[in-house]
Amino acid sequence: xxxxxxxxxxxxxxxxxxxxxxxxxxxxxxxxxxxxxxxxxxxxxxxxxxxxxxxxxxxxxxxxxxxxxxxxxxxxxxxxxxxxxxxxxxxxxxxxxxxxxxxxxxxxxxxxxxxxxxxxxxxxxxxxxxxxxxxxxxxxxxxxxxxxxxxxxxxxxxxxxxxxxxxxxxxxxxxxxxxxxxxxxxxxxxxxxxxxxxxxxxxxxxxxxxxxxxxxxxxxxxxxxxxxxxxxxxxxxxxxxxxxxxxxxxxxxxxxxxxxxxxxxxxxxxxxxxxxxxxxxxxxxxxxxxxxxxxxxxxxxxxxxxxxxxxxxxxxxxxxxxxxxxxxxxxxxxxxxxxxxxxxxxxxxxxxxxxxxxxxxxxxxxxxxxxxxxxxxxxxxxxxxxxxxxxxxxxxxxxxxxxxxxxxxxxxxxxxxxxxxxxxx
RNA sequence: GGAGAAGUACCCAAGCAGGUCGAAGGGGACGGUUUGCUAAACCGUUAGGUCAGGUAACUGGCGCAAGAGUUCGAAUCUCUUCUUCUCCGCCA
Numbered sequence: 001x002x003x004x005x006x007x008x009x010x011x012x013x014x015x016x017x018x019x020x021x022x023x024x025x026x027x028x029x030x031x032x033x034x035x036x037x038x039x040x041x042x043x044x045x046x047x048x049x050x051x052x053x054x055x056x057x058x059x060x061x062x063x064x065x066x067x068x069x070x071x072x073x074x075x076x077x078x079x080x081x082x083x084x085x086x087x088x089x090x091x092x093x094x095x096x097x098x099x100x101x102x103x104x105x106x107x108x109x110x111x112x113x114x115x116x117x118x119x120x121x122x123x124x125x126x127x128x129x130x131x132x133x134x135x136x137x138x139x140x141x142x143x144x145x146x147x148x149x150x151x152x153x154x155x156x157x158x159x160x161x162x163x164x165x166x167x168x169x170x171x172x173x174x175x176x177x178x179x180x181x182x183x184x185x186x187x188x189x190x191x192x193x194x195x196x197x198x199x200x201x202x203x204x205x206x207x208x209x210x211x212x213x214x215x216x217x218x219x220x221x222x223x224x225x226x227x228x229x230x231x232x233x234x235x236x237x238x239x240x241x242x243x244x245x246x247x248x249x250x251x252x253x254x255x256x257x258x259x260x261x262x263x264x265x266x267x268x269x270x271x272x273x274x275x276x277x278x279x280x281x282x283x284x285x286x287x288x289x290x291x292x293x294x295x296x297x298x299x300x301x302x303x304x305x306x307x308x309x310x311x312x313x314x315x316x317x318x319x320x321x322x323x324x325x326x327x328x329x330x331x332x333x334x335x336x337x338x339x340x341x342x343x344x345x346x347x348x349x350x351x352x353x354x355x356x357x358x359x360x361x362x363x364x365x366x367x368x369x370x371x372x373x374x375x376x377x378x379x380x381x382x383x384x385x386x387x388x389x390x391x392x393x394x395x396x397x398x399x400x401x402x403x404x405x406x407x408x409x410x411x412x413x414x415x416x417x418x419x420x421x422x423x424x425x
Numbered sequence: 426g427g428a429g430a431a432g433u434a435c436c437c438a439a440g441c442a443g444g445u446c447g448a449a450g451g452g453g454a455c456g457g458u459u460u461g462c463u464a465a466a467c468c469g470u471u472a473g474g475u476c477a478g479g480u481a482a483c484u485g486g487c488g489c490a491a492g493a494g495u496u497c498g499a500a501u502c503u504c505u506u507c508u509u510c511u512c513c514g515c516c517a
Contacts, residue, residue, distance in 0.1 A: 041476095041477065041478085044476075044477055044478095044486080045477060045478065045485090045486095047486075048476090048477065048478085048485055048486040048487090049478095049485075049486085051485085051486055051487085052484095052485055052486070054497070054498080055485095055486090055498080057497065057498090058444075058496095058497050058498040059444075059445080059498080060497095061444075061497055061498070062443095062444030062445080062497090062498070063444080063445080065444065066444070066445090073497085076497075077497050078497095079497095080497050081497090083497095084497080204507095228506095247473090247474080370474090377474080377475095
């Protein structure tokens with residue numbers, strides 16, 4: 001959510017930004033919200049004045065009552081009726097306009113960074129950089145489920161029986177590998193100076209509606225029956241939720257956090273659970289990074305965050321590339337975003353394994369995350385990025401570390417988490 | 426899950442038979458006096474947040490866990506929710 005004062009001051013900037021995102025249908029919203037905002041402020045001023053008047057009269061009544069002049073007080077009281085009606089009407093309008101303004105403000109996209117490439121949709125995303133040589137081996141790489149099954153590491157028949165599609169049993173060395181990757185990711189981020197968190201895996205409805213839009217909520221979140229609780233879709237929900245309506249000291253920034261959680265997603269919508277395997281599933285685990293910082297620091301943090309993810313994958317010998325979201329593909333809340341994609345030797349293309357976002361102050365404004373400054377408070381900037389999310393990440397891992405003989409090489413950093421094994425299979 | 430008690434500003438805490446209460450009193454923090462320095466003592470300052478109006482000084486609204494209600498008027502009364510503490514029950 002952007003500052004409505006920006007729209008008052010520089011509506012053309014906001015319009016240009018909407019054009020850059022190819023959301024031409026939203027252009028009329030700017031004038032609409034300017035008009036509604038004017039009406040809101042008019043109604044608020046009227047209400048404020050009426051309330052002020054009422055407060056004065058109430059005080060007079062109080063004084064009279066204390067002096068025992070009951071009759072005079074009653075006289076004034078009887079006159080107050082008209083005003084009460086006016087106030088009621090004015091407050092109704094104030095509320096109505098306020099809500100309309102809010103509704104539109106939620107639809108107006110955040111101002112994107114100057115460096116964001118202009119493009120209509122994901123086909124126009126831009127490759128920023130490649131890391132590592134995308135190798136195509138001279139033997140056939142099986143589908144990841146087949147690799148896992150050959151290693152006796154996955155049981156999809158059982159999970160279909162117990163839970164349906166989109167779930168899995170991992171077992172044996174593959175399950176261990178899964179945990180090893182997460183443990184390594186945790187320690188990797190701790191070494192970068194991040195504070196490790198295990199957050200709540202369920203959050204209340206008001207937190208959910210704070211951190212995402214209604215449609216996202218419908219398409220992603222599992223609700224606990226009979227409770228005002230939802231299973232989190234990512235630990236970012238809990239981690240950002242923890243900052244709602246707080247004022248942070250400047251000295252406490254930047255907050256650099258790395259959180260682990262299982263993630264639960266309904267995956268209703270464009271890409272449902274359509275494919276056998278662990279690429280798109282209802283349940284996975286993820287190590288995440290979250291940064292809350294001063295506005296002037298967010299650009300630098302953005303670059304650091306995606307570079308950490310790249311470094312992590314490279315340390316496991318997985319080639320990656322960084323793909324920048326073009327203006328049209330960027331979610332409305334984001335200032336800038338890149339996807340980290342891992343190389344799939346089987347498909348001979350890159351696929352998404354993480355997403356790094358700078359939300360500027362939009363998320364903070366919406367949630368009331370402020371910084372106590374010397375000259376008043378201001379909104380923080382928030383960023384988040386995936387460190388790693390297995391089991392999807394295991395697809396890249398298995399394909400890139402598969403030997404011709406069917407064994408899987410364990411890269412050096414993982415070995416201490418795998419009982420010293422140099423390979424499995 | 427059951428039964429009680431409570432949530433007031435940075436912290437502790439008064440107010441709760443509705444009206445000079447935006448809120449006593451401490452403590453802390455900050456500034457000053459004294460002092461070679463520190464401590465102590467004394468004097469003083471510090472109410473957060475947010476919205477609106479105004480070029481500005483400033484003015485006004487909201488605000489005593491959150492929300493709703495009663496009332497001319499609510500920290501104070503009613504209801505709902507949340508949180509904390511104590512006891513009982515249950516449980517990794």
